[in-house]
Amino acid sequence: MNNISTTTLKMIREFNVEPERVFDAWLNPVMMKKWFFTLEGTNKVARNDPKVGGDWEIVDHREGKDYRAVGEYLEIDPPKKLVFTFKMPQFSELEDIITVEIKEISTGCEMTFTQLIHVSPEENWTKADIEKALGEYHDGSEHGWNLMFMGLKELVETGDISYKG
Template sequence: MNNLSTTTLTMTRTFDVAAERVFDAWLNPEMMRKWFFTLEGTNKVAQNNPQVGGTWEIVDHRGGQDYRAIGEYLEIDPPQKLVFTFKMPQFSELEDTITVELKELSQGCEMTFSQKIHVAHEENWTESDIEKALGEYHDGSEHGWNLMFMGLKELLETGKISYTGQ
């Protein structure tokens, strides 16, 4: 496809809890509603069918508007690996693929996260425009995940999230 480009975002985080706890936070709707594209106070929907071919959905309400994130599970290998699709239909029909890999450390675990981000080209875009858009999508995604992972770490290690901003 000439009208689509892809970039990959990779991030690594450590947690002072077992890999099973981190893995569960990606799949358990009660945990998801506290950190995954939403916060407990703004979450409207957190649904999940954690099996290969099963789907997940998060609806967050911010600034008077609902934001919906959906996807399908492609691979589930507890507690080492999770692969799923990610899409926000109100913004794009393009689906990203997210891979979460966990490995035990002597204390806690390490999570390696990667997101294959697809960017649709606009008409008359030059190579420079494409590179700029890929950079913006990559950096914007990294910023969002960074905030989510800070919340996830706090949730898993202390039982609650103190951060409430967007």
């Protein structure tokens, strides 16, 4: 796996709750299955071992298919910082690195989400092809996380989630 290209997605969101509540939503399997890459109604697996070196797994069933996301926790500093790997083995063996930083603000907390996205170019790709793929991965990831973060906001601020992502 050489010639891996990367792009960085950075998103900032504010929540009208204490940092601990948002941090917990990333690690508590009961909360994870309501927003993190899945919804309660389509979730088949929400499992994690929230310690450095521990792993996590989400399996979501959509349109007759199972989608599996897995990773490993690299850093856990409650309620300020979480770093973990993110991989969807059915699409790629490449792992992205996700960093979630949460800080207290006067109205609650601010979450800064950063995803280091890895793309493995095809053998015959030109530089333009690589740039196009990086843009598509970035924009597709941003769209998906936008939907998830709407659900996360609703979950932590109201205790429930009703959006259909």
